Amino acid sequence: MTADSSAPARPSPAAAAEAPARPERELTEPVSLTRPNGRLNTDAIGWARHPIVDTSGVGRGGGRNKRWEYWNVITPTHILALTVSSIDYAAVHEVWVLDRVRQRTWGRNATVLPARGVELPPRLEAGRATARAKDLEIDIDEVENGTRLRARIPGAEFDVVAERPDGHERLAVVVPWTATRFQYTVKDVARPARGSLTLDGMKREVPAGQSWAVLDHGRGRWPYDVAWNWGAGSGISNGRVIGVQVGGQWTDGTGSTENAMLVDGHLHKIHDELEWDYDVSNWRRPWRVTGGGLDATFTPFYNKISRTNLGVISSKTDQCFGHWSGTYRIDGGEVVEFDGITGWAEDVHNRW
Missing domain, CATH: 2.40.370 (AttH-like fold)
Structure with a gap:
């Protein structure tokens, strides 16, 4: 991940991955x-x-x-x-x-x-x-x-x-x-x-x-000062309705996550903080989001860039639209494969 030098410090993904998730x-x-x-x-x-x-x-x-x-x-x-x-x-x-x-x-x-x-x-x-x-x-x-x-x-x-x-x-x-x-x-x-x-x-x-x-x-x-990732996707793959819901940064250290997979309308909660690998200086490069049984790749086709700087209030957003693919291991061992799930992944830093 390419870091924004003005973004607030946060735990490294590797450090987060070492700690077992508490449900x-x-x-x-x-x-x-x-x-x-x-x-x-x-x-x-x-x-x-x-x-x-x-x-x-x-x-x-x-x-x-x-x-x-x-x-x-x-x-x-x-x-x-x-x-x-x-x-x-x-x-x-x-x-x-x-x-x-x-x-x-x-x-x-x-x-x-x-x-x-x-x-x-x-x-x-x-x-x-x-x-x-x-x-x-x-x-x-x-x-x-x-x-x-x-x-x-x-x-x-x-x-x-x-x-x-x-x-x-x-x-x-x-x-x-x-x-x-x-x-x-x-x-x-x-x-x-x-x-x-x-x-x-x-x-x-x-x-x-x-x-x-x-x-x-x-x-x-x-x-006042906060950064986050959010990724979402929806679609049908292998005859199943798939919903991708992943997040990061803003929840680090709180004991809560906004990570889950939806399979045929049923929500599977992911308690782990996920590892995000991406480069906003090269938005066409695929993103990787892994952890908690999820191994997902996001391939962008468009970047919606938003920038606001009003001094005390500022916002920087790269919302990339594209397709999700990968696997998710459900508790109990079943592995759900998915491909061509359209959605987005974003990198945001707000002072508001």
């Missing part, structure tokens, strides 16, 4: 993320197969609250993405579309100071999320057996339903840094998607059975 606690009953005083509820530390953590205490008063919904939809020909977020002092939104064949993009970012024109539910699937800014509209609504995603910017709009099949599991994790700095994330991969996309007045189908949606739902209170 994280699985949450099976609803629990509040925060106590009445706004501090982390230690009873919420762990992971779950469904979004059972109540985050309504995040967003009350000041204190580095960060709330967002990020959705990504990958079709055979296009990639669609939207972000609705409130980070206390600002509302930050984005709509982005990539034509995979022509490598042409449509995009609109909006940073609204102070935060206004944004609505986010107190917890996942407990209401709608909306964003309004100049030349940008986003609506996220829960519908029967799924989530409807609508976005509009100049030259591009889409209307997609991310279906939620019966029995579909997703990874929900509480990551504790301190009693006052913590994050609840839901990473929901391999959601079948269908709908429509309109670009420059020409309507296209988001074909059912060939399109997949991924959600990153976040609620928490973050440190």
Whole structure:
């Protein structure tokens, strides 16, 4: 991995791999993320197969609250993405579309100071999320057996339903840094998607059975300086629905990870911190992510580069889109092979 000299220090992957992973606690009953005083509820530390953590205490008063919904939809020909977020002092939104064949993009970012024109539910699937800014509209609504995603910017709009099949599991994790700095994330991969996309007045189908949606739902209170990796992928390989969900850096040393594999809708939690090998100075070079029974290679075909530097606030993101392949050994010994699983792997460093 090529290091960013400005990134915060973190344990080496090799050192992390030497320590045996301690199984994280699985949450099976609803629990509040925060106590009445706004501090982390230690009873919420762990992971779950469904979004059972109540985050309504995040967003009350000041204190580095960060709330967002990020959705990504990958079709055979296009990639669609939207972000609705409130980070206390600002509302930050984005709509982005990539034509995979022509490598042409449509995009609109909006940073609204102070935060206004944004609505986010107190917890996942407990209401709608909306964003309004100049030349940008986003609506996220829960519908029967799924989530409807609508976005509009100049030259591009889409209307997609991310279906939620019966029995579909997703990874929900509480990551504790301190009693006052913590994050609840839901990473929901391999959601079948269908709908429509309109670009420059020409309507296209988001074909059912060939399109997949991924959600990153976040609620928490973050440190100022943080770096992370996130990798996700969805698709069908060898007749099985495969979802890849891996992360790193930001969870190191907390006792929590956001690592899992989804196989035919069933979540297999990976408790280990994974080893990431990549080079953002040569983004076409394949990435390797290994550990906890996973041996995965990610081969990029496009890099979405984002840079922001407003002095105290800065962000550096390389989000590479491509294909996942490899093997995953399930507890009990079964080895699942997968190939051609489309998704992304990213390297992010934020001061926010």
